[in-house]
Amino acid sequence: VIDRRTPPALGQAAVSRFPTIDRGSVAGVELRLARQADSPFVSLSWVALAGGERDPRGSEGRATLTASTLDEGTSRSSSSEIAARVERLGGAIGSTADWDAGYLRIEVLARDVAAAFELVGEVLLDPVFPEPEIDRLRRQRLADLQALRERPSAIADVALSRAIYGPATYGRLLGGTEATLSQLGRADLQAAHRELWLAQGLCLVAAGAVTREAVEAWLEGLLGGTKLAATNASLPAPTVPPPSDGRRVILIDRPNAAQSELRIGHLGVARTHPARSQLQVLNAILGGKFTSRINLNLRERHGFTYGAFSRFTGRRHAGPFSVSAAVANPSVGAAVREVLAEMDRIRQQPVDPEELSDARDYLIGVFPYTIQTAADLAGRLEDLAQFGLPDDEVDRHLQRIATTSAADVQAAALSFLSPDDACVVAVGPASELRPQLADFGTLTEVAVGELFS
Amino acid sequence: MLRRPVTDPTTIQLPAERHRLDNGLQVILHRDHRLPLVAVDLWYHVGSRDEQPGRTGLAHLFEHMLFQGSAHVGVNDHFRLVQQVGGVANGSTWYDRTNYYETLPAHALELGLWLEADRMGFLLEALTDEKLETQRSVVRNERRQRVDNAPYGRASEALFELLYPEGHPYRWPVIGTDEDIQAATRSDVEDFFRLYYAPGNAVLTLAGDFEPSRALDLAARYFGDLRGERAPTRPTAALPRAAGQSRRALQDQVALERIYIGIVTPPISHPDWNVLAVLTEALVGGKSSPLQQDLVHRRQIAQDVSAYLYPTELAATWLLVATAKPNGDGDALEANLLDHVRQLADRGLSEDDVARGRQRLLAAALADFETVDRKAELLCQGTTYFDDPARAVRDLAETEAVSLDRVRDAARTWLEPDRCSIVRVVPATEPAGTA
Numbered sequence: 001v002i003d004r005r006t007p008p009a010l011g012q013a014a015v016s017r018f019p020t021i022d023r024g025s026v027a028g029v030e031l032r033l034a035r036q037a038d039s040p041f042v043s044l045s046w047v048a049l050a051g052g053e054r055d056p057r058g059s060e061g062r063a064t065l066t067a068s069t070l071d072e073g074t075s076r077s078s079s080s081e082i083a084a085r086v087e088r089l090g091g092a093i094g095s096t097a098d099w100d101a102g103y104l105r106i107e108v109l110a111r112d113v114a115a116a117f118e119l120v121g122e123v124l125l126d127p128v129f130p131e132p133e134i135d136r137l138r139r140q141r142l143a144d145l146q147a148l149r150e151r152p153s154a155i156a157d158v159a160l161s162r163a164i165y166g167p168a169t170y171g172r173l174l175g176g177t178e179a180t181l182s183q184l185g186r187a188d189l190q191a192a193h194r195e196l197w198l199a200q201g202l203c204l205v206a207a208g209a210v211t212r213e214a215v216e217a218w219l220e221g222l223l224g225g226t227k228l229a230a231t232n233a234s235l236p237a238p239t240v241p242p243p244s245d246g247r248r249v250i251l252i253d254r255p256n257a258a259q260s261e262l263r264i265g266h267l268g269v270a271r272t273h274p275a276r277s278q279l280q281v282l283n284a285i286l287g288g289k290f291t292s293r294i295n296l297n298l299r300e301r302h303g304f305t306y307g308a309f310s311r312f313t314g315r316r317h318a319g320p321f322s323v324s325a326a327v328a329n330p331s332v333g334a335a336v337r338e339v340l341a342e343m344d345r346i347r348q349q350p351v352d353p354e355e356l357s358d359a360r361d362y363l364i365g366v367f368p369y370t371i372q373t374a375a376d377l378a379g380r381l382e383d384l385a386q387f388g389l390p391d392d393e394v395d396r397h398l399q400r401i402a403t404t405s406a407a408d409v410q411a412a413a414l415s416f417l418s419p420d421d422a423c424v425v426a427v428g429p430a431s432e433l434r435p436q437l438a439d440f441g442t443l444t445e446v447a448v449g450e451l452f453s
Numbered sequence: 454m455l456r457r458p459v460t461d462p463t464t465i466q467l468p469a470e471r472h473r474l475d476n477g478l479q480v481i482l483h484r485d486h487r488l489p490l491v492a493v494d495l496w497y498h499v500g501s502r503d504e505q506p507g508r509t510g511l512a513h514l515f516e517h518m519l520f521q522g523s524a525h526v527g528v529n530d531h532f533r534l535v536q537q538v539g540g541v542a543n544g545s546t547w548y549d550r551t552n553y554y555e556t557l558p559a560h561a562l563e564l565g566l567w568l569e570a571d572r573m574g575f576l577l578e579a580l581t582d583e584k585l586e587t588q589r590s591v592v593r594n595e596r597r598q599r600v601d602n603a604p605y606g607r608a609s610e611a612l613f614e615l616l617y618p619e620g621h622p623y624r625w626p627v628i629g630t631d632e633d634i635q636a637a638t639r640s641d642v643e644d645f646f647r648l649y650y651a652p653g654n655a656v657l658t659l660a661g662d663f664e665p666s667r668a669l670d671l672a673a674r675y676f677g678d679l680r681g682e683r684a685p686t687r688p689t690a691a692l693p694r695a696a697g698q699s700r701r702a703l704q705d706q707v708a709l710e711r712i713y714i715g716i717v718t719p720p721i722s723h724p725d726w727n728v729l730a731v732l733t734e735a736l737v738g739g740k741s742s743p744l745q746q747d748l749v750h751r752r753q754i755a756q757d758v759s760a761y762l763y764p765t766e767l768a769a770t771w772l773l774v775a776t777a778k779p780n781g782d783g784d785a786l787e788a789n790l791l792d793h794v795r796q797l798a799d800r801g802l803s804e805d806d807v808a809r810g811r812q813r814l815l816a817a818a819l820a821d822f823e824t825v826d827r828k829a830e831l832l833c834q835g836t837t838y839f840d841d842p843a844r845a846v847r848d849l850a851e852t853e854a855v856s857l858d859r860v861r862d863a864a865r866t867w868l869e870p871d872r873c874s875i876v877r878v879v880p881a882t883e884p885a886g887t888a
Contacts, residue, residue: 001678002674002675004524004570006525007567007568008563008564008567010538010561013558013560013561014489014559039823040822041819041823080741080746083739083740084805084809087738088741088805088812089812090812090815090816092739109819139778140756142779143708143709143756146708146779147604147707147709149708150708152602254706258597258602259594259598261602289536290542291529291532291536299591300528300529300591301587302587302590303586303591304590304594305594306592326597326602328590328594358533358536358537361537361538362537362538365539365540365558366536366541367539368489368558369490369539372490372823372824373820373823373824374823
């Protein structure tokens with residue numbers, strides 16, 4: 001017979017470290033590689049400082065359209081030939097952009113690495129941006145824009161960004177609008193490629209069963225005669241959002257919606273902010289894991305929602321802090337009250353010692369689980385590369401988490417949580433929500449169409 | 454084109470020890486030392502198909518109750534104890550099975566076993582009406598989020614009502630109807646537990662960094678003295694075969710029309726299942742696949758197109774889904790989709806397409822083998838459905854052997870356009886919502 005009354009005593013946890021990162025530099029391109037000798041895969045990723053932050057005003061969507069057209073044709077291969085070359089090997093190629101960077105990624109089985117080298121080299125250096133593919137992708141985006149206008153969670157996300165940032169960069173639509181896309185042409189994409197992709201700051205990230213020697217040899221052959229543009233020397237300064245002047249409520253009417261999408265947020269911090277590790281501990285306690293205060297409150301205590309989460313989004317400049325939940329219509333006002341109260345409580349009172357150690361131990365202990373595959377490792381390296389972070393950043397981040405105190409958490413909460421200046425966004429039946437939200441701040445009703453134009 | 458095997462399939466293995474405790478619990482052990490992690494996955498062979506009409510959604514509501522504490526585990530302690538050691542935990546409910554899993558740092562294996570054994574053995578002591586009411590509310594919100602307030606959210610429910618006749622256990626959605634979720638009583642939940650949550654109806658898989666003899670001792674220690682009734686005989690059903698096409702149009706608050714074409718194909722245990730899996734991947738998997746190329750790239754009459762083959766035990770639903778362009782011609786898109794299905798039987802796919810389909814499935818399987826949690830899931834699935842922990846390896850070999858002719862034969866046998874069910878979700882002329 002065993003004693004089931006208390007959890008078993010556990011042994012010592014193994015200490016996990018991020019794998020050693022191999023570094024190199026070829027023709028001005030910085031290489032970061034995490035070798036996983038027993039992986040069946042190789043992940044390669046070009047990371048260029050070609051994110052949406054660099055789209056000129058009025059040309060929003062240039063970064064994403066450039067990235068998505070990059071692998072749609074070279075002088076030797078058509079769009080379908082490029083896809084077929086990698087897909088018949090069971091691999092995948094794709095390119096995309098977020099606010100901070102553009103990414104051209106390929107993953108193949110380890111034995112096909114030579115084919116991957118050849119293909120991503122060709123696509124990076126020799127894209128032709130065929131007009132028909134640009135037209136097709138532009139139409140895809142325009143149709144996506146129409147679809148997004150009917151997706152409550154997407155409406156809420158866009159409305160929150162718009163409320164926090166107004167006309168500043170992160171308040172715009174990363175993928176562009178009908179107006180901006182219609183005037184983007186092939187020459188714009190070619191210029192963005194020439195000036196921002198084949199430019200200083202370009203990095204190659206590699207993970208899986210591949211060696212630095214093999215990657216360097218390939219890069220030398222590929223880039224020997226390439227001269228990178230210098231335009232990346234200065235990244236754009238942040239466009240500053242309007243100063244917050246008290247809590248605001250933004251309501252978007254979906255007359256017969258069965259549920260409401262709720263967002264509460266305000267300006268947060270940059271990816272490289274020195275308090276980032278402490279903020280991760282704060283966020284884990286507040287709303288970053290299942291057992292966080294906000295989720296236990298809204299879901300497990302009140303049953304208002306299937307789940308509620310908060311996050312500090314890391315970008316080059318201050319990204320948003322946001323709380324997200326899909327809430328039963330009659331409970332929206334009560335849910336807002338609870339979220340604001342949790343934001344306030346973590347500012348007013350130090351967190352319990354046990355809550356603190358739970359959060360720290362979770363963030364540190366879960367780390368190996370998040371780096372099981374070559375693609376996981378490549379994602380971590382992309383993050384380090386695009387923000388110019390040192391190789392030991394991941395280990396140092398974990399160490400900083402381990403030493404975060406209750407006072408650190410409270411100090412971070414006081415500095416970076418502002419319940420009184422938060423934007424509250426609700427997408428749902430306005431007639432039912434209006435009376436519930438009236439007390440929280442100046443209420444503005446916004447039409448969906450305004451958000452997507 | 455030359456066929457290139459992914460690697461020698463005989464070198465891909467998922468070696469596992471298999472044990473059965475006296476109470477019937479099966480224990481599967483797979484070692485993987487690459488990282489200090491262990492996945493604990495517990496499958497119960499019960500799902501939405503075991504429910505009664507009028508009590509749909511009970512298996513899933515029940516899954517929520519298993520996270521509300523048991524005799525020795527406090528109400529929010531399951532997640533708290535797992536997360537405080539750096540573990541992740543969740544559960545999922547499906548037509549045929551329900552599973553509960555934790556992926557833990559290796560030193561916390563015993564914690565996972567203690568937690569799972571406590572709720573297998575001592576759940577009802579901790580069940581209260583208040584907990585049930587809260588989770589009923591959580592689940593109703595989950596349904597709203599996934600179904601009622603999601604664009605196209607009600608399409609698959611409508612399609613399954615066309616595909617599966619009255620009384621077939623796949624006719625109702627796993628999450629259940631809102632009415633039935635509200636109707637479930639505490640005694641329904643208690644009966645469900647007594648009937649199905651017995652050691653003999655479960656498979657426990659441990660995958661990761663541990664010593665097998667110690668892991669087996671621990672499993673025996675925590676689970677060995679648990680007892681349960683023999684699970685009742687499960688409802689089965691003949692494979693439904695539609696006499697003709699059936700269709701339904703749904704109005705929804707969406708911008709783009711979407712077309713769902715479904716047909717019932719044989720279950721996951723049937724030799725043609727892997728063939729249809731290759732066919733599905735060959736047809737729409739990847740940008741270079743014929744359907745993506747024809748509908749999205751060349752004709753540009755679809756915004757997107759995708760296909761699925763359900764891994765289910767009584768029958769496998771084959772599903773082809775395409776979204777039309779703004780103000781697009783839904784009739785033309787439907788006709789094109791059905792024409793592609795017809796061509797699968799008439800002209801067949803090309804050798805290149807079938808080779809690509811095979812290769813993508815093999816690469817996906819290798820990716821599955823890269824994580825301990827996914828390996829544990831495959832070992833549970835193989836043992837639960839096929840009495841064969843290493844079934845995933847056999848699937849790889851079968852996938853590798855799928856020929857062009859077998860793909861065409863399977864299409865002729867199972868994918869007859871004249872027996873399809875079709876649901877079209879069209880933009881509502883008035884903002885209708887769900888009222």
